[in-house]
Amino acid sequence: MIDLKENISLKKYNTLRLDVIAKFFVEVFSVEDFLEAINSPQCKNFPILILGGGANILFTKDFDGLVIKNSLKGIKVADENDDEIILEVASGEDWPKLVEYTVNNNWVGIENLAYIPGTVGASPVQNIAAYSQSLEDNFVSLDAVELTTGKIKTFNKEECEFKYRDSIFKQTLKNKYFITSVHFKLSKKFKIVDDSYHSRYESLKDELKSFSKETYTLKDIYNAVVRLRQKKLPDPNKVGTIGSTFANPFLNKLQLKRLQEKFPDIQYYPIDKMQYPNLDDEILKNIEIVKVPAGWLLEEAGWKNKRSGNVGTHPNHALCVVTYDGATPEDVYNFTEEMRKDFKEKYNIELEYEVNVI
Ligand SMILES: Cc1cc2nc3c(=O)[nH]c(=O)nc-3n(C[C@H](O)[C@H](O)[C@H](O)COP(=O)(O)OP(=O)(O)OC[C@H]3O[C@@H](n4cnc5c(N)ncnc54)[C@H](O)[C@@H]3O)c2cc1C
Structure with missing residues (x-):
């Protein structure tokens, strides 16, 4: 039997700590609870929002509908x-x-995705990615309930249409399915090969060297990622934050050329890849559309460690918006829109939200 509540504050359910009302x-x-919730007579004709950890949602106002907080639990060996x-x-x-559990069991594949806040169900939605690893690399399939019919469907990897920090669940199937479980394939054999994703990432290599010696273990890689993230990124347990607020913009070669005239060293x-090639890598020569780092460009534009009232950006990361006590949804939205306006004026590029604006 579900416990349906009315007029509830979502402050403790979103990492920006915005006091909006559902x-x-x-x-x-x-799954039975979920079906009961979507069929409850009071909520019929109201929009539905599925909520995981609220680490990728920017609430701009109260939510005039049904918020379903996902607390499905369990890990099984399939x-x-x-x-x-x-x-x-x-x-x-x-x-x-x-991630911690898999590393403790010496199962390899998602260790670079350590410490990314949120739930397992949201991980395929934006195909979470960090340090050259993406969720899709170890994804097998997921089960999801269709909101309109209550029917369960299994999606294989192809059907999820994963792209860089994107999937079909952020596009045509947005708000259409409730993901109930995810299958991951992990390796029991750990080895670092020279051109692997582990060794490509310079900052990860430097961090590893700072506290451990080769040959590195899986636990070392995990610890390096956690240490780096703790140093560089805001901790949602300590400060209101939304992580990367905007997506890295896509540019055609002409737009890139214009930008390079001003910033010859721009990376x-x-x-479509979570990859950081060198500028002379073959992979970059034949592609027409590239992506450029929004955080780097925002920093160049003076947005790192900026504050306006109760909203600001993190001291280490211009892309991470943070909130202080008393920040309202309007404060945050005005601030992020100001960032977008300034970006457009300085670079003539539209910044798109990576977070879900609601
Ligand atoms: C400090 C910080 C650092 C971050 N670093 C990274 C990073 O390195 N890499 C990265 O990729 N992301 C990063 N993020 C973003 C965020 O952690 C991920 O997007 C995460 O997957 C969000 O999970 P969540 O459960 O909080 O999702 P929520 O914010 O609750 O939901 C996000 C979206 O997914 C939908 N959704 C949630 N659960 C389900 C479900 N079960 N079925 C269907 N739809 C669902 C929601 O409706 C919403 O549209 C960071 C965020 C923060 C705050």
């Missing part, structure tokens, strides 16, 4: 052999805890 609110612990293991993880599990990347 007209209806329910926490679900099973299959395994000597080399690999497949885990089936319920979507309400905490992502950082899942740019392939659009």
Whole structure:
């Protein structure tokens, strides 16, 4: 039996700590709870918002509908052999805890995604990515309930249409399915090869060297990622924050050329990969559209460690918006829109939100 509440503050359910009100609110612990919630007569004809950890949502106003807080729990071994293991993880599990659990078991594949706040169910929505690893690299499939019919469908990797920090669940199927569980394939064999994603990432290598010696273990890689993130990024347990507020813009070669006239050393990347090639890498020569780092450009434009009233950007990261006590949704939205306006004026490029603006 679900406990449907009315007029609930979402302050403790979003990492920006914005005090917005949900007209209806329910926490679900099973698929049955979820079906009961979406079929409840009071909520019929109201929009539905599925909420994980609220680490990728920017509320701009109260939500006049039903917020469903996902608390489905459980981790099962679906299959395994000597080399690999497949885990089936319920979507309400905490992502950082899942990564820690896999590393403690010496299962390899998602260690670079350590410490990314949020739930397992939201991880395929934006195909979470960090330090040259993306969720899709170890993804097998997911189960999801269609909101309109209540039917369960399994999506394989292709059907999820993963792209860099993007998937079909952020595009055509946005708000259409509730992801209930995700299958991941992890390796039981750990080795670092020279051109692997681990060794490509300079800051990760430097961090590893600072506290450990080769040959590095899986736990070393995990610890290096956690240490780096603790140094560089705001901790949602300590400060209101939304992580990367904007997506890295895509530019055609002509736009890139114009930008390079001003910033000859600007880094740019392939659009579909979590990769940081050198500027003379072959991979960059034949592509027409590239992406450029929004954070770097915002920093050049003076947006690092900026504050206006109760909203600002993090001292180490111009892309991370942070809030202080008393910040309202309007304060935050005005601030982020100011960032976009300034970006457009300085670079003639539209900054798109990476977070879900609601
Ligand atoms: C400090 C900080 C650092 C971050 N660093 C990174 C990073 O390095 N890499 C990265 O990729 N992201 C990063 N993020 C973004 C964020 O952690 C991820 O997007 C994460 O997956 C959000 O999970 P969540 O459970 O909080 O999702 P929520 O914010 O609750 O939801 C996000 C979206 O997914 C939908 N959704 C949530 N759960 C489900 C479900 N079960 N079924 C269907 N739809 C669902 C929601 O409706 C919403 O549209 C960071 C955020 C913060 C605050």
